Amino acid sequence: MGADGDERETAQPGVGLTTGEVARRLGVAPTTVRTWDRRYGLGPDLRSDGRHRRWTVVDVARLERMCALTATGLPPAEAARIALGEGPLDTGPAGQAGPAPSRRPARGRTRSGTGLRLGDVRQECKGIARAALRLDGDALDELLTTVIEQYGLVTAWTEVIMPTLQAVGRKWESSGERYVEVEHLLSWHVSGALRRSTRPAAAARPGAATLLACVPGEYHTLPLEVLAAALAERGLPVHMFGGALPVESLIAAVRRTGPAVVGLWAQSRTTASTPLAQHVANLEWGVRGARRKPFVLTLGPGWAGRTVAGVPHPADLAAAVAAVQSQVRA
Known part of the structure; x- marks a missing residue:
């Protein structure tokens, strides 16, 4: 027991x-x-x-x-x-006990x-x-x-x-x-x-971590939290910035942390910005002579139908995890 x-x-x-x-x-x-x-x-x-x-x-x-x-x-x-x-039992208008039909469960419910x-x-x-x-x-x-x-x-x-x-x-x-x-x-x-459920991941070093953030104006963080937890479950370090990260802050975070992968979440088509994704993909970090660019993933339904050159759009959580693993471990 x-x-x-x-x-x-x-x-x-x-x-x-x-x-x-x-x-x-x-x-x-x-x-x-x-x-x-x-x-x-x-x-x-x-x-x-x-x-x-x-x-x-x-x-x-x-x-x-x-x-x-x-x-x-x-x-x-x-x-x-x-x-x-x-x-x-309920008391009716005449003071008599009887069934309370208004409290009966509605029909048409699922078996559950x-x-x-x-x-x-x-x-x-x-x-x-x-x-x-x-x-x-x-x-x-x-x-x-x-x-x-x-x-x-x-x-x-x-x-x-x-x-x-x-x-x-x-x-x-x-x-x-x-x-x-x-x-x-x-x-x-x-x-x-x-x-x-998230265990502490390995210490993040430049070129080995994943940066996750919602694009400006986007506050639906739960799916991104799931991805962060799934990566941590596999021992992959994550920098999680949550909802509506301003453009200037996103750029500063990329240059300061040097991520191998950047995941940009957009729930709505109104928040998904193709120019922003392309700009992040072209950012460089690292010392002079050894500059690197992050591998960018567009995440969420807001990016559906929007093509960004060189920027994949994983179809689901499993595909996103696989893409990150491939890049980090390469």
């Missing part, structure tokens, strides 16, 4: 799932599952060796309903009554109960989406850390985190600006998970 009280053993075939396995499947913290068991009676009847919880398919389905109901904004106690089949159009994605996407809709920061931290540790940054971003962020973005865009807080919370915790 770990420090948080979670059962770490793997469930035996035909016996059921452990609390930790159920929590990962649902996208909640193990402590949340145990609280629902203790406080609302949502736990399983089965105990292996009389002590460890073992969750059957029926038990998990009841918890999935609990997750779906709390994601709609229902208080946990009321959601638990519905999940247990007792049904919510998130209300997000996730499509054919990994199971972890549904768990992260549920946690984000509940504004459950603790569960998000645990789920994101687990996904990154299990798959590595590139796969975790491409197949789990990015599809979930896109689904949340579609949700608020189609809901009249609702759920903006969900996207902000999810982005914040993704950024935190990236920082926690």
Whole structure:
């Protein structure tokens, strides 16, 4: 048993799932599952060796309903009554108890109960989406850390985190600006998970580091943070300058740090500047007689369709990582 009280053993075939396995499947913290068991009676009847919880398919389905109901904004106690089949009670105009139709979950939800159009994605996407809709920061931290540790940054971003962020973005865009807080919370915790997962890279020396920056007017830093973390994961030193770096500061940073690679991120076509990319590619650094130029990459959807001579535009995160590795290690 770990420090948080979670059962770490793997469930035996035909016996059921452990609390930790159920929590990962649902996208909640193990402590949340145990609280629902203790406080609302949502736990399983089965105990292996009389002590460890073992969750059957029926038990998990009841918890999935609990997750779906709390994601709609229902208080946990009321959601638990519905999940247990007792049904919510409300006082009507005549003072009689009856069902509260306004609080019933909307139809047409995905099987995951998130209300997000996730499509054919990994199971972890549904768990992260549920946690984000509940504004459950603790569960998000645990789920994101687990996904990154299990798959590595590139796969975790491409197949789990990015599809979930896109689904949340579609949700608020189609809901009249609702759920903006969900996207902000999810982005914040993704950024935190990236920082926690990033190990210190080797000391940066001229000609061996990568400089990453958003172009002027661009503040969407999260994809660039992912690239920085993925490079650090591979032991490649990075100078990360974040959002909207002014042109003069970008030029000064290139000349002062002497990077092998410069990555310029633009989310929007209005911020992507072909002359700027070309200018950076022509910058020289180093001592007289041994001048060098950085290898420039244009990153992000803002550069799509814009050709800069001698400046590649990687199609995705994996391609960007490969391009940097090739240049630095050459």
